[in-house]
Amino acid sequence: xxIGELRIGxxxxxxxxxxxxxxxxxxxxxxxxxxxxxAVGERTADDPIASPVTPEEIxxxxxxxxxxxxxxxxxxxxxxxxxxxxxDGTSPPAAIIADTRTxxxxxxHEGELVGRGMRVARIGEQAVTFETAQGDVVLTPGDTVKxxxxxxxxxxxxxxxxxxxxxxxxxxxxxxxxxxxxxxRVELFGGPMLKLGEVxxxxxxxxxxxxxxxxxxxxxGAPANxxxxxxxxxxxxDGRPSVNIRIYRGGIPLDRTYTAYTTTR
Amino acid sequence: MRLVRRAxxxxxxxxxxxxxxxxxxxxxxxxxxxxxxxxxxQGFGANGWPGDHPDLSWVQGTDARxxxxxxxxxxxxxxxxxxxxxxxxxxxxxxxxxxxxxxxxICAQDKKPTRVxxxxxxxxxxxxxxxxxxxxxxxxxxxxxxxxxxxxxxxxLAACLPPKSVVQILSxxxxxxxxxxxxxxxxxxxxxxxxxxxxxxVVTAESDPARRAQIGARIDQYNDVIAEEVHAxxxxxxxxxxxxxxxxxDWVGSIAEGYENTSVGxxxxxxxxxxxxxxxxxxxxxxxxxxxxxxxxxxEGNGAYASCFD
Numbered sequence: 001x002x003i004g005e006l007r008i009g010x011x012x013x014x015x016x017x018x019x020x021x022x023x024x025x026x027x028x029x030x031x032x033x034x035x036x037x038x039a040v041g042e043r044t045a046d047d048p049i050a051s052p053v054t055p056e057e058i059x060x061x062x063x064x065x066x067x068x069x070x071x072x073x074x075x076x077x078x079x080x081x082x083x084x085x086x087x088d089g090t091s092p093p094a095a096i097i098a099d100t101r102t103x104x105x106x107x108x109h110e111g112e113l114v115g116r117g118m119r120v121a122r123i124g125e126q127a128v129t130f131e132t133a134q135g136d137v138v139l140t141p142g143d144t145v146k147x148x149x150x151x152x153x154x155x156x157x158x159x160x161x162x163x164x165x166x167x168x169x170x171x172x173x174x175x176x177x178x179x180x181x182x183x184x185r186v187e188l189f190g191g192p193m194l195k196l197g198e199v200x201x202x203x204x205x206x207x208x209x210x211x212x213x214x215x216x217x218x219x220x221g222a223p224a225n226x227x228x229x230x231x232x233x234x235x236x237x238d239g240r241p242s243v244n245i246r247i248y249r250g251g252i253p254l255d256r257t258y259t260a261y262t263t264t265r
Numbered sequence: 266m267r268l269v270r271r272a273x274x275x276x277x278x279x280x281x282x283x284x285x286x287x288x289x290x291x292x293x294x295x296x297x298x299x300x301x302x303x304x305x306x307q308g309f310g311a312n313g314w315p316g317d318h319p320d321l322s323w324v325q326g327t328d329a330r331x332x333x334x335x336x337x338x339x340x341x342x343x344x345x346x347x348x349x350x351x352x353x354x355x356x357x358x359x360x361x362x363x364x365x366x367x368x369x370x371i372c373a374q375d376k377k378p379t380r381v382x383x384x385x386x387x388x389x390x391x392x393x394x395x396x397x398x399x400x401x402x403x404x405x406x407x408x409x410x411x412x413x414x415x416x417x418x419x420x421x422l423a424a425c426l427p428p429k430s431v432v433q434i435l436s437x438x439x440x441x442x443x444x445x446x447x448x449x450x451x452x453x454x455x456x457x458x459x460x461x462x463x464x465x466x467v468v469t470a471e472s473d474p475a476r477r478a479q480i481g482a483r484i485d486q487y488n489d490v491i492a493e494e495v496h497a498x499x500x501x502x503x504x505x506x507x508x509x510x511x512x513x514x515d516w517v518g519s520i521a522e523g524y525e526n527t528s529v530g531x532x533x534x535x536x537x538x539x540x541x542x543x544x545x546x547x548x549x550x551x552x553x554x555x556x557x558x559x560x561x562x563x564x565e566g567n568g569a570y571a572s573c574f575d
Contacts, residue, residue, distance in 0.1 A: 080417065082358060083410025088396040088403035096358060096410050098417065103365035105358060105414070141409050160361035162370065163352050188461050189315040189542065195461075213463045250391055251464035251543040252304045252354045253316050 050075050053150050057117040057133050062152040074117065074150045077101040081139040084123060095120060095128040100144060104160055117150030157207035157236075158258060166209070168258040173236045176204040180229045186215065193217050193248065194224045205229075208236060208258065215248040292379075292511055292564050293429040295338045295345065299378035300324045301367035301418065302351030305438075306384050309353055310542035311549050317353055321549055323556035324382045325349045331552045334382060337560055348374050356392060357385035357414055358406050364418035372425035379430040381422055382559065384529070386437030386487055390480060391465035401476035402483040404467075412490050416505070419498055423506040431511035431564045434495055435555075436488040436530030439520075440468045441481035443534055447544035450536035454544030464543050485519040488530040492516045515562040526574055528562075529555055 050073035055066050057074070066072075082096040082105065094107035097114075108120045114130065121131035130137040130147075139145060154175040158166040182197030193215040199206045210216075216224050219231050220243060235243035235258075242259040300306055302324065304317070311321035311331075319325050325347055326333035338345045350370045355362040364385050371381060389406055396403040406414075415434075422432050447454040447469070459469040471477050491514050497503040499512040506512070518524035520531050538551035547555060557573035560566045 080413070082413040082417070083407050085404075085407060085410065088398035088400070090397045091394065091404070096406070096414075098363075098365060098414075100365075100417075102361070103363060103369055103417065104361045105363055105365070107359070142413050162361050162366055164354075164362075186461055188458070215462065248315075248462060249354060250388070250466075251458070251462035251545065252309060252388075254354050 057150055059119055060113055060116055071153050072150055074148050076146055076148045078144050079147045080144040081128060081141050083141045084128060093123040095123050115149035115151045158209055164254050164256045166258045167261045168236060169261045170237060170239050173204055176207045177202045179203045181205050183229065191217060192224050194228055204233060204236060217246040217248060220244050291429060292431050293427055295342050295380045297376055297378040298335055298338060298347040298380040299371045299374060300349050300351050300382040301364055302384045303355040303388055304353040304546060306351035307353045308552060310540040310546045311552050313541055315542050321552055323552045330549050331556055333556045334560055354388060355385060356388045358389050358410055364414060368418035368421040372421050377427055379427055381432045383434040387440060390440050390484060391467060393467050395467050395470060401471060401479040405483050408486050408490055411487050415494055419494060420505055423498060423510045426510045428509045431513060433563050434491050434514045435559060436491060436516035436528045437484050438529050439481040439484050440465055441477040443545050444468045444477060446534040446536050446539045450539060450544050458543055462543060464545050488516045515558060529558060
């Protein structure tokens with residue numbers, strides 16, 4: 001699959017801008033960003049190299065305004081559109097997009113931001129249109145294109161590493177909305193669990209990839225009780241090296257490890 | 266693709282090579298196996314206890330009652346090793362552990378495998394929300410999405426595995442059949458564990474058998490795509506497999522087309538095949554049947570699978 005199968009609009013301008021920004025990235029800045037490691041010293045070899053952004057690139061700043069543009073960075077990696085899901089008509093259509101660097105794949109909906117410098121403008125039956133400050137990018141299913149993703153440094157709480165492991169940015173976790181999900185206690189598979197109700201958007205739990213319906217079974221081996229959600233909040237924000245949480249999703253146990261992320265930034 | 270094992274004197278290292286009877290392809294010896302999969306390949310709940318039990322997995326298991334593919338290889342191939350990559354909860358399309366991600370991890374292994382087994386897709390169905398339209402499958406991934414995600418994994422394996430390795434992609438079991446098996450197993454499954462644990466609600470909460478069948482029909486389409494892509498890669502008709510990695514699948518057609526109990530995707534799982542934990546995953550006997558079928562239809566098998574379901 002070739003990169004850059006862009007069809008219309010300002011895509012060439014976008015790519016030129018991406019390349020320009022990348023080459024404008026100083027060696028020192030690259031070194032700082034690429035020195036990120038987690039507490040056990042892991043660093044995946046394909047961590048993207050971050051580059052600085054301009055205020056004009058940011059479609060939706062964190063907290064509604066840009067106080068310090070240096071708090072934003074951009075990464076570039078090829079993304080592939082697997083397909084377009086129109087659904088049953090009661091939920092919005094979705095574009096299934098994979099970051100080919102990690103193959104982490106998720107559904108994006110119309111109006112949703114991809115980072116802070118790109119928005120899913122339209123999802124049609126045949127194509128998805130991304131809006132950026134430099135112009136539109138259009139993808140059809142199967143296309144792969146290098147996308148420039150702009151993020152605030154506190155935007156990513158838990159970066160998936162695969163196999164239920166997450167790199168946890170404690171600073172970003174502390175900055176997430178401090179509201180706990182609702183829950184009900186259930187007894188299942190011979191033990192107590194907390195079945196999560198709504199997980200508020202932007203909350204620490206949402207940012208740490210908890211979803212409505214998840215069953216929280218244990219934290220660091222301790223069975224769930226009334227204090228478990230508060231304990232998870234503490235564990236994700238107090239800077240401890242790692243925390244292990246067992247949840248059941250769809251009846252399947254997911255033994256997750258969140259390892260604190262340290263950075264030299 | 267039906268492959269027949271013929272042991273012939275090895276050219277080097279005293280090992281055996283295998284021959285595809287149809288095309289006379291000589292496959293690399295099965296010195297190492299890797300796999301991409303989900304909770305089925307992790308042996309979830311196979312012994313009646315919640316959690317992964319990889320020793321009871323059809324592909325990587327070590328328990329004699331299952332007689333997994335790894336056990337069979339170990340018994341016939343000196344120095345055989347395996348490095349599984351399956352993850353409970355994984356989808357073929359979505360998430361952080363999808364087929365493409367697991368294929369990338371296989372390609373990153375220091376010693377590359379010469380046998381790769383793939384069984385994914387159940388979570389792609391079970392993780393989708395129920396449809397409110399007349400089409401119960403409306404919220405499932407489209408066939409296009411499925412195909413592109415499948416190719417993303419196959420492309421990587423075709424590029425990184427040693428030539429003459431074999432990738433076996435098994436068909437996806439029909440979750441409407443698993444619903445029926447659980448329904449037949451106990452009332453607790455239907456009224457207790459399924460709603461409490463949220464087990465595959467797209468089908469377990471669906472009271473209309475015709476709508477459950479619509480979901481099953483989409484899985485048939487996914488399996489048709491597997492067969493189409495396997496053929497395209499195996500023959501390099503798509504130009505994506507110039508290095509000659511082998512691709513095989515168990516899928517030959519759907520139940521509606523007359524192929525009942527010829528593949529994982531057409532096997533009618535019964536109450537005796539699934540565990541009592543979530544009433545949805547294979548128990549030891551179910552794992553044994555999948556292993557037997559996969560072996561029979563794999564590069565080392567003789568194609569005779571009918572006795573697997575006894």
